[in-house]
Amino acid sequence: MNQSILTRYSEARKLYGKYDIDVDKVLDKLSKIKISLHCWQGDDVRGFLNKDQELTGGISVTGNYPGAARNVLELRNDIEKALALIPGKHKVNLHAIYADTHEKVELDELEPKHFESWVKWAKENGLGLDFNPTCFSHPKSEDGFTLSNPDKKIRDFWIKHCMACRKIGEYFGKELGQKCVTNIWVPDGYKDTPIDRLEPRKRLKDSLDEIFSQNVDEKYNLDAVESKVFGIGSESYVVGSHEFYMGYAIKNNKAICLDAGHFHPTETISNKISSVLMFTDELLLHVSRPVRWDSDHIVIMSDELEEIAHELVRNDLIKRTHIGLDFFDGSVNRIAAWVIGARNMIKALLKAMLEPTELLKKLELEKDYTSRIVLLEEFKSYPFSDVWDYYCEKMDVPVREEWFDEVKQYEKDVLVKRK
Known part of the structure; x- marks a missing residue:
């Protein structure tokens, strides 16, 4: 496991954990x-x-x-x-x-x-x-x-x-x-x-x-x-x-x-x-x-x-x-x-x-629409991409745009040779 990816993932887990979001369980569910x-x-x-x-x-x-x-x-x-x-x-x-x-x-x-x-x-x-x-x-x-x-x-x-x-x-x-x-x-x-x-x-x-x-x-x-x-x-x-x-x-x-x-x-x-x-x-x-x-x-x-x-x-x-x-x-x-x-x-x-769904539903029922929109907007900048990078690494597929290098090589070796 790439150490930088693992470090960023660990920090992301802590941030999401403040809202009782178990990132490990999320990834297990996602994999299915x-x-x-x-x-x-x-x-x-x-x-x-x-x-x-x-x-x-x-x-x-x-x-x-x-x-x-x-x-x-x-x-x-x-x-x-x-x-x-x-x-x-x-x-x-x-x-x-x-x-x-x-x-x-x-x-x-x-x-x-x-x-x-x-x-x-x-x-x-x-x-x-x-x-x-x-x-x-x-x-x-x-x-x-x-x-x-x-x-x-x-x-x-x-x-x-x-x-x-x-x-x-x-x-x-x-x-x-x-x-x-x-x-x-x-x-x-x-x-x-x-x-x-x-x-x-x-x-x-x-x-x-x-x-x-x-x-x-x-x-x-x-x-x-x-x-x-x-x-x-x-x-x-x-x-x-x-x-x-x-x-x-x-x-x-x-x-x-x-x-x-x-x-x-x-x-x-x-x-x-x-x-x-x-x-x-x-x-x-x-x-x-x-x-x-x-x-x-x-x-x-x-x-x-x-x-x-x-x-x-x-x-x-x-x-x-x-x-x-x-x-x-x-x-x-x-x-x-x-x-x-x-x-x-x-x-x-x-x-x-990676969203505190139950909390957001509770705020909605309580008609606390201000808190609801605050959380929704703030979570847009939460580090979900660090979780995504870790997930790709864990699932043994390229991280971020690295996958495109393989596609370009496949195109050069295989695709361009097709008539």
């Missing part, structure tokens, strides 16, 4: 929180099944930074490099298009066998896996509608695909001993204002009912549904709105996925977490950073990220919440993007845990 790292940052959401298919469904990745993964081996190597720079043991989030198979297989024909190598790899690395149907970038989604498509044949194709994905999620959970979150998001919507908003939603509800009628063991698979306010090609109307999925999830005991970029620009998901968990057992977060629209920018240490972490910690909601990242940026080193986002998410949780 798993972040789900999204695989699609590594190859710009191309996948391996239909990698030449144009991105559709309102999804856009800009930039041509060298080194995007071209196959499953490169993608796993890149993920391993990122995870080696992130403290803790985590999960990896897959989309259906990342199946590892040499046979020609359609989305509605996917089976657990097409992901056996992913499970083997996850076991070797001590990782959990999460999963998503891929209801975009496909000839059968080109008109902008999948599970709510008026064409029953197309609708049935996507229903079968989602059912296949739930069985794959169950397989992940059973094999890895960690519950898999299988999240359904569809891009269905209209560019201009529709005449009929109701019928597409009826069709989406019926499709979901059929998908979830399938018997899947809840010990191994958690179903989640994800809304969106608008997207490219669905600016005026999205079938799966927040209100639609909130009602559906509560009525059918499913998890709601709150994506940080899927709401109006003035809305934040931090303010929705406690409301949603009043009525659902579990919650899925897709932590991203919207810039003017759902642009999926790299997660930075923003006010909203800290508010998300505070909401989870202050009300002890972490144990009911599954935290995943969801951004894709092709303009920067893709491994650096993963590391920045994941480390910031963990940092935000740590900062929230």
